[in-house]
Structure formats: C-alpha cells, structure tokens
Amino acid sequence: MTADTQLGADSETIRRHARHRRVSMLTSPIWVSACVLLMRVWFRYRIADVEAVRAQYRKIRTQSDGPILICANHLTLVDSFVIAWALGTGPYWLTHPDELPWNTPEATNFGRTWLARAAIYMAKCIPITRGGAREGVGDVLERVKHLLANGETALLFPEAGRSRSGRVEESSAAWGVGRIVGAFPDCRVLCVYARGRRQETWGDFPAKDDTIDVELACIEPKSDAKGVRRSRDLAQQIIRQLMNMEDAYFAKREEGADAR
C-alpha cells in the first residue's frame, strides 16, 4: 500500500498534481530567475546571516527522510519567495526546482487576472480561498498531504492570512495545518520566523533595501487527542512555537538597540 493510498488521495488529485508539477518544473528556469532577480535587483533585499540559515536548513533536511512541512509567520505577499530564497541560493533552486516548497496563496490576492493565475500556477502555488467552501479548502489540504507523502515540501502560513496586528496571532490559527501534520506519524514542522528590519506591521512587500532576519526551528508536534481536537492541538503547538520565536526576535532586537 502506498503512502497515498493510506492517506486516501484520489486518482484525480494525483493526476492533477502530476500535471501541475510537470508545468512548474518545465517553466522553473523562467520564474525562479525572475523571482531571484526581482528580490536581488529590484527590491534589493538581503537575508541576514544567509549562509548560516542555509546551512541550518540543509542540516535539518538531512536529519530525517520523513515529511517536512514549513510553517512561517506571515507579514507580506512575498513571504514565501523570500523564505525560499533564504533557504537556498538562486542557482541551487534553478538546478533543484523539485525541492522548492509548494505554496498555498490566497486565491483572491493572486487570482484576479489570468496572467496572475498562470504565474502562480507555474510557481508551485496551489491557491486556497480562505473562509471559502469547506470542500475547496479540504481539497487543497488533501493535495498538500499528497505532495508531502511523496517527499515534496510545502510552505504554509498557519495564521491563514497576513498578521493584521503585525505580530503572530494565536487566535488566527487555522487548524488545517494540524490536519496535515496529524496525517503523518513522523511529520516534522520547520517553523520559520522572517521579518524585515523595517517591517513594523503587515503589508504587501518588505521595504526596498530591507535586511530580512530569518530564524528556523524544527519541531515534531504530537497530540493524543482525536479528530478536529487533535488538529487544533497540533496547529496551536506550531503557532506557539512561532510566537516564542517572535518573542526571542524582539528581545534580541531590543538588546541590540540597548547596546547601541
């Protein structure tokens, strides 16, 4: 029995994902190059201590063959691109596009025009309508489970939207992320806290020329509860880890300010 059969992925989901994956791989030289150029040349972003972040990510990846889900805080529309760039170099992703994490952007933000829809389709995105029909949300979650079962990686924002307060919000925790983690007995969650130094609150893009701090922490959420209660429990463990990382980030930033 395959991992997919155990997870109940239907043949249509498997076919649809395989088709999407082929298109993303074939077009990756275009969109990976475009994303990296935009971030480096147009926005002039820098990732603080980027070599250490990438080395830490490589180490985490080699520690286990089990599924890994990336969960991050969410402040801007381009967080997933910034995080991918923090985890690997442009040339690495150009030669290993299959290892780039899949994303689940909000359909209403990125699906307004056919061009935007085509672009996000190519860039390994599975749009989700937050607060939409439960069946549609459920389909996206099933696809994420399917891709994790096949050794791929996904990046989700457990707050289900950009943090309107500028801080990780426990009350916004979507339990879908817990549902995915709960489907695998050995699922690790790579929590990523990313924030531009000039990012005071949520917005569309980090400020031009900004330096973005990225912190990583790998956890294995566990729960003895059942059903939706279990999913909520697992999702809350992830959100609390992100909140702890945020507290540590601001404590470090204040220490730095005091030292100056």
Add this chain to the structure above:
Amino acid sequence: MEQSEVMERVVKILTPWVKDEAALASVAMETNILEDLKVNSARLVDVVIAFEDDFDIEIADEDVDQVNTVGDAVNLISGKL
C-alpha cells in the same frame, strides 16, 4: 433526538461566534455558517469542538469539509447520534 432539537442546540452553540446577529434572527437550515452568519473560518474548529462536547460525539476532520450550512451541521450531528 428530533431534528428541530438538534437545530436549536446547533444555533445556540453557534451564537457566540456569529458576527451578523441579524442573520441569526432568521437562521434556517440553508443559512451558510461562514458567509451568512460571518463566523470566522479559523474559529470553525472551536464551533465543531463545541458540537462534539455538547452532543458527546466525535467529528473527523474530513466530516467538517461537508459542513457549509446550518443544515449540514444538523445532518452531520443527527447522523452521529
């Protein structure tokens, strides 16, 4: 348990999460929980857990995918009693 009694308890459980109280006044089986009652989708999990506690049933994640309206919730719960 009569369906009307399940409906009454479902509406009572939903009430604290409802943002559109006017919609609550005319709630019916076809009332959409997220769109009409404006329940925050992230909080739907708390509503479902409240259903579990109140009716002493267990609801799987996949069951929630079928719940869009108050009637869907009533039918799901009735099927588990």
